Amino acid sequence: MSQDPQDWQGPQVPQVPQPYAQQGYWPVYGYPPPGPPRTNAMAILSLVFAFLFFPLGIVFGHVARHQIQRSGEDGDGLAIAGLVIGYVQLVIAAMIIAFFVLIVMFLVSAVP
Numbered sequence: 001m002s003q004d005p006q007d008w009q010g011p012q013v014p015q016v017p018q019p020y021a022q023q024g025y026w027p028v029y030g031y032p033p034p035g036p037p038r039t040n041a042m043a044i045l046s047l048v049f050a051f052l053f054f055p056l057g058i059v060f061g062h063v064a065r066h067q068i069q070r071s072g073e074d075g076d077g078l079a080i081a082g083l084v085i086g087y088v089q090l091v092i093a094a095m096i097i098a099f100f101v102l103i104v105m106f107l108v109s110a111v112p
Contacts, residue, residue: 036074040064043075046082050089058086 042064050057061083068076 038073040068040073040075042067043078047078050082050085054086054089057082
């Protein structure tokens, strides 16, 4: 039995069908992914109280900005909006009070 060396392909291994497909990897368990950063509660209160009682809105705004810088929470824009609205209302209130004081001074000085 002589075979040509160029025709020889090595031992033949029969092909056996695989009964199941290759299994994928199982999911890795552990900590869940971090959620979005929380919004600072004082910043929300600053914006709300800027419309209801502006001195409290100003105080809450400053406290919120300090807490946000320390903790890295969201809400800096809310705190700034509360501060701006609170200070604008403070200026308007001061101008109204100054106007009424000037009116009273004028009326008192006009009375003989």
